[in-house]
Structure formats: structure tokens, C-alpha cells
Amino acid sequence: MREGRYEGSASRANFKIEAIDFSYFYGELRALKKINLRVRKNSLVTIMGPTGSGKTTFLRALNRLNDLVDNSSHSGKLLLDGEDVYAKGTDVGALRRKVGMVFALPTPLPMTIFENVAYGPRKKGVSSRAALEELVERSLKAAALWDEVKDRLDMPARQLSGGQQQRLALARVLAVEPEVILLDEPTSGLDPISTLRIEELMNQLKRSYTIIFVTHNPQQAARLQGEVAFFYLGELVEFGPAAEVFTRPRDKRTEDYITGKVG
Ligand SMILES: Nc1ncnc2c1ncn2[C@@H]1O[C@H](COP(=O)(O)OP(=O)(O)OP(=O)(O)O)[C@@H](O)[C@H]1O
Numbered sequence: 001m002r003e004g005r006y007e008g009s010a011s012r013a014n015f016k017i018e019a020i021d022f023s024y025f026y027g028e029l030r031a032l033k034k035i036n037l038r039v040r041k042n043s044l045v046t047i048m049g050p051t052g053s054g055k056t057t058f059l060r061a062l063n064r065l066n067d068l069v070d071n072s073s074h075s076g077k078l079l080l081d082g083e084d085v086y087a088k089g090t091d092v093g094a095l096r097r098k099v100g101m102v103f104a105l106p107t108p109l110p111m112t113i114f115e116n117v118a119y120g121p122r123k124k125g126v127s128s129r130a131a132l133e134e135l136v137e138r139s140l141k142a143a144a145l146w147d148e149v150k151d152r153l154d155m156p157a158r159q160l161s162g163g164q165q166q167r168l169a170l171a172r173v174l175a176v177e178p179e180v181i182l183l184d185e186p187t188s189g190l191d192p193i194s195t196l197r198i199e200e201l202m203n204q205l206k207r208s209y210t211i212i213f214v215t216h217n218p219q220q221a222a223r224l225q226g227e228v229a230f231f232y233l234g235e236l237v238e239f240g241p242a243a244e245v246f247t248r249p250r251d252k253r254t255e256d257y258i259t260g261k262v263g
């Protein structure tokens with residue numbers, strides 16, 4: 001028994017994110033219904049599901065971007081490193097530095113490539129030129145963009161292609177040294193080649209970060225190696241390793257979705 005208990009607490013410590021009966025409401029609308037989901041440290045979870053299933057709501061709850069929505073509320077718990085992100089004492093600024101987010105449409109700031117990446121670290125208080133240069137280079141390398149831009153870091157970032165801008169958005173997130181990266185349909189505006197590059201990058205980055213990747217595309221969820229959560233009408237219908245969910249879905253709704261009958 002004692003062994004079981006030790007094992008229990010050890011494995012619990014490995015969960016970076018834990019939703020326990022977590023519901024989210026916009027006024028009367030319950031956008032998330034008692035979600036129970038655990039994300040291991042340094043792993044990749046893909047959330048797939050049709051439009052309106054609550055995918056974005058879940059991500060925006062995790063870094064409390066939804067706080068800005070009037071009349072929204074939650075019940076249940078959402079834990080990051082075992083601490084409730086909705087606890088009274090939560091430092092929301094610190095939470096958002098720890099939990100970075102990449103959106104569907106990259107929106108670089110109207111400044112150079114270098115300044116876009118240096119912006120977050122500067123705000124955090126990094127001021128030495130050498131330290132910023134090192135961080136910018138490291139972040140652009142980690143986002144697989146360095147080779148394409150290293151000779152033109154002073155170019156306006158908005159002159160980059162869409163695929164490059166999306167990797168720049170990722171570099172900007174990495175530059176503030178987050179622990180969790182949330183990506184909300186980051187490839188929806190990209191061509192197949194740029195999409196594959198982002199997907200490959202995810203499989204590398206998951207060694208050092210905990211990643212939640214949202215897509216409405218089941219093929220993409222199947223390509224990303226990791227675990228898959230299927231959201232449907234605000235419910236977590238199915239959760240498991242991608243290989244299992246796609247070959248032996250347990251729920252009829254998952255099967256219909258991955259075979260293209262819903263969504
Ligand atoms: N700011 C808001 N105010 C009111 N209702 C909202 C708000 N944002 C989302 N909703 C509602 O919550 C539900 C879930 O929306 P959400 O954006 O989380 O879905 P999604 O799975 O991300 O969809 P999509 O694939 O279209 O991005 C929807 O019914 C939506 O209309």
C-alpha cells in the first residue's frame with residue numbers, strides 16, 4: 001500500500017497541468033463541461049475538435065486571458081504545477097510569462113526581427129546588448145528560423161512570409177523562457193511545407209517544454225506525436241496516445257470525427 005502511495009505522489013508531481021472537473025461559462029453558456037485532463041511535464045498534447053467545442057476557451061483559461069471577458073466564470077480546478085491558476089494570490093503576469101501562447105494569425109510588432117524577439121526579455125528587465133543578442137539567437141534557432149534571418153535581423157518583421165512570421169511568433173514566446181507553450185491552430189494560415197516544419201518543431205520542443213497544440217484537423221493531430229484530447233461541445237470525449245485514439249477510438253463521437261462524419 002505504502003508503495004502505491006509513493007508512486008501516486010511521484011506521478012502526480014510529474015503533471016504540469018491538471019484540470020479537475022473544470023467548467024467554464026460565458027454568461028449562461030457552459031463552454032467547457034467538467035473537463036478532467038492531465039498533461040505530463042515535457043509532453044505534447046494535441047486538442048482536436050470541431051468549431052465551438054471549447055478548445056480556445058481551455059487554452060485561454062490556462063493563462064487567464066479569459067479574465068477579460070465580461071460575465072465569464074469557472075468552476076472546478078485548473079492546476080499548473082499543482083497550484084490553482086484561479087487561486088486568489090495568483091500573479092497573472094508571472095503566470096503569462098510561464099505559459100506562453102501562439103495564435104492562429106501571427107502579428108509581429110511593427111519593428112525589426114531582432115526587436116520583436118528582444119521585446120519580451122527587455123520587458124522582463126534584460127538590458128545588456130550581449131545578453132539580448134544571445135537570447136535572440138537562441139530563440140530564433142529553437143524556432144528553426146535563424147538560418148533564414150540571421151543576415152537580416154534589422155529587417156521589419158512584417159516583411160517575413162506567413163510561415164516565417166509564425167516561427168517568429170514562436171521565437172518571441174521562447175525568448176521569455178516559458179515552461180508551457182499553448183498554440184491555437186498555429187498552422188491554419190500556412191502552406192503544407194510550413195505546417196510540417198511547425199509540426200516537426202513541436203516534436204523537438206516537447207523535450208524541454210510542456211506543449212498544448214490546438215487543431216481542428218484530425219490528420220494534423222495524428223501526425224503530431226504525443227497524446228490527443230478530443231473536445232466535443234465542451235466535453236472531453238476521449239484522451240489517449242495518438243496511435244490509440246486514431247486506431248481504436250473508444251467513443252463513437254471520436255470515430256465519427258476522425259473519419260470525417262462530424263466537424
Ligand atoms: N468571448 C466569448 N463570449 C461569449 N461566448 C464565447 C466567447 N468565446 C467563446 N464563446 C463560446 O464558447 C464556445 C466555445 O468557443 P471556443 O472559442 O472555445 O471554441 P473552439 O473549439 O476554439 O472553436 P474554433 O475551432 O471555432 O476556434 C462557443 O459556443 C462560443 O460561441
Ligand SMILES: [Mg+2]
Nearest residue numbers: 055056057184
Ligand atoms: Mg478556437
